[in-house]
Amino acid sequence: MSLDEWQDSDPDQFSQSSNDTYLLGFVIANIVGLQYYSGTISGREMVGLVRQPLNPYDCNAIKVVNTRTLQVGHIERSVASVLSPLIDAGMIHVEGIVPNSRGGTGNRYRIPCQVHIFAGLDLFDVVKDEISRGGLQLICDNDVSFGLSEAVVVKEKMDVKYVKSVDEIFKLVDKNVKKKAKMGAMDPPKEVIKSELFVHQKEGLGWMVNRENSEDLPPFWEEKNGKFLNVLTNYCTDIRPEPLRGGILADDMGLGKTLTLLSLIAFDKCNGGVSCSVDSNSLDINEVDEVGEEGKESCASSGKKRKSGRVSKRGTGRGKKRKSENKSIDGDVKRKSLSFFDKSSTVLCKKMTLVVCPPSVFSTWITQLEEHTIPGKLKTYMYYGDRTKDIEELKKYDVVLTTYSTLATEDSWSDSPVKKIEWWRVILDEAHFIKNANAQQSQAVTNLNAKRRWAVTGTPIQNGSADLFSLMAFLRFEPFTIKSYWQRLVQRPLTQGSKEGLSRLQVLMSTISLRRTKDKGLIGLPPKTVETCYIELSGEERELYDEMERMAKGVVQEYIRAGSLIRNYSTVLSIVLRLRQICTNLALCPSDVRSLLPSNNIEDVSDNPDLLKKLVAVLQDGEDFDCPICISPPTDIVITCCAHIFCRSCILKTIQRTKPCCPLCRHPLSQSDLFSSPPESSDSDNTYNSSSRNSTSSKVSTLLKLLLELKNQNPSIKSVVFSQFRKMLILLEEPLKAAGFKFLRLDGSMNARKRAEVIEEFQIQGTGGPTVLLASLKASGAGINLTAASRVFLLEPWWNPAVEEQAMDRIHRIGQKEEVKIVRLIAGSSIEERILELQERKKKLAREAFRRTRKDQKDVSIDDLRILMSL
DNA sequence: ACCGCCGGGTGCC
């Protein structure tokens, strides 16, 4: 199958989470070199252990950092040399705890530290060996079997007892929303934003403005007698932690997040204060800079920041005094900002916002800008990695739009302007694109230099809490920017089902995120109905389908029996794909449908001219040639490297034996020694060509019937037809044209410009306007607005129900005036019906988001396939 | 003395 089909069919199919790991024990190691670093440890405290493979003195170096991500020292060389190879091999991960800070034997230069070692159960023994071979003493439970059984118990607990739902995580949040947001509803500045906001958008705006300007301590910090304590790590400091200026905007899709964000940005354009009208262009850039500097124990980057002296009073020596000033920062800042009001004359630096989004959302930003802002007020630049753009030129703009992949590519450039600019604000749109799995993109956005950081996503914990780490890192939410802190304090408690994990996540999300759901009638959308229309396959379709399904079942069953399902996943998925294609339209399948069946791994003989010649010779010679195994005319001919010919299924069975060899000449055989006959040469087999030429199908005719009924009813009503197969959309054009429809097509092959054009044209009302939009879901990603339509036809059920939801949301969203009717076309008694079943299960799983460990995913996959194949 | 011993310089990775 093509890559496109592949991605269309299920985006999340291959995401893998890491194996579960358990505490093996710990070793004692000194943290050395304390005298060289500013990071401190004040009591019993967790520390972060960070590998430094590029350390010039020792490639095994492990850096030790405290809760504030400040370096404390290093793990002593002798221990690091044993642990680092294991860490780098992915066999273990380590976490540090300093048990008693400097009581007892401690001194100014080194502190003993417990290094807790975690590994998969299967690696316990080998890791233990390596550690003792390295001369380290591992402290752990002596009884291995006890350790194991305990681990199992923990796992069961997680599976059964403490599974919590996404909604539960946000329960607390909801309460806070009512309290906080209601009280802080704000209007955007009229001189920039011309649209009226919905109430919930005003509240969202108020919340965001408040978060950007709040001086509150970040979650989990407490002030005690002028000192600041992190209650999770027990880190204590005199220096006030910086407030977290930003957070996660997690409103449901379709609540108008982009407009809310534009409103937030709009404030930067009018006056310095958010709600005040004093005319000073950008006063609080200084205010925040100073806090930022002083809030940090180190300010390594300050030297690099804006070379030009005009920018601020930075670098004038103030930084040196910071420690003594900490207590009064609050008051200090206020006084300072007042003084800046007075000298409102100096334009220091423009407040620039960088918006990072997937390419599909680009057009949303552009259209929303056009729709809601007064022309010319927010100057916007689309940045695709233009090396020739220098900083000064970019600074002419208020908003720079770019994509995740642009950033990831540029992360290696030292002179990338986006990296050099000190952004006033960075917004990650569709922030769930940032996952642990995509280290490069996560790293790139995390490295961005910005005062205010926002992650925007409708599905904040879609992939379980594991991916939240990437967001925490991006938000620079200390100490969670260090993975082991996150692991230890949130992720592991959560997966192991402790209440602490859940409550921490709740506290976290309630403070830094805002989520409203659409179902609460926030925006008074007209109702949406979903109905399912079952379609009976034609005789020919049914015949082929049943045959394919029978064969597919056999294959999958065999894989399951042999325990090789996961290994052959791609083969299985391509089979499943073919079945789905038959349900929609035979023409989607290659003419030689069945050659795809039993094994993808058999190479096409076309690439092997010698064997091809022999095969052709045999086929031409013997009219009555039989497969030597089943002694019948062969089906699905396969030729071996020793040039003997069999049925595909016969020879596959044969080579599954212990010592596979050719039944005729005893030549040893493996699957790579088999070659299938090329589609053209096996034309005896091509009974489906007739149907392939026919571009219509049972489903297509049903769709046409429904569209025509609709047209008779109301000729101006617009429909969107979604399919995951681009070819299907193209195949629909002919019959639609014949039936007199004016239609448009939107698919993944179009660039952003073209897509925007199509969407715009679709809006055209009146008799000449198009009434049908053929859309591939991939091209209709989040953000695209198709509210001109009020009917939706889903040609196939989507593997993942969230994707279907998203499709419907393109139509059922703000701006929709009509009742929305959605029709799903489902081929009866087919894999499609079972996909619906699967969707129900997935929805249930999504509600229990944190249940998804690797093991579960695997099981679900096998279960999925059992359901799909009704096995 | 191709040693032992002394005492100063020095100190993460």
Add this chain to the structure above:
DNA sequence: ACCGCCGGGTGCC
């Protein structure tokens, strides 16, 4: 670092 380690200075009793 009230340590260990290194390397230079030194050398009977």
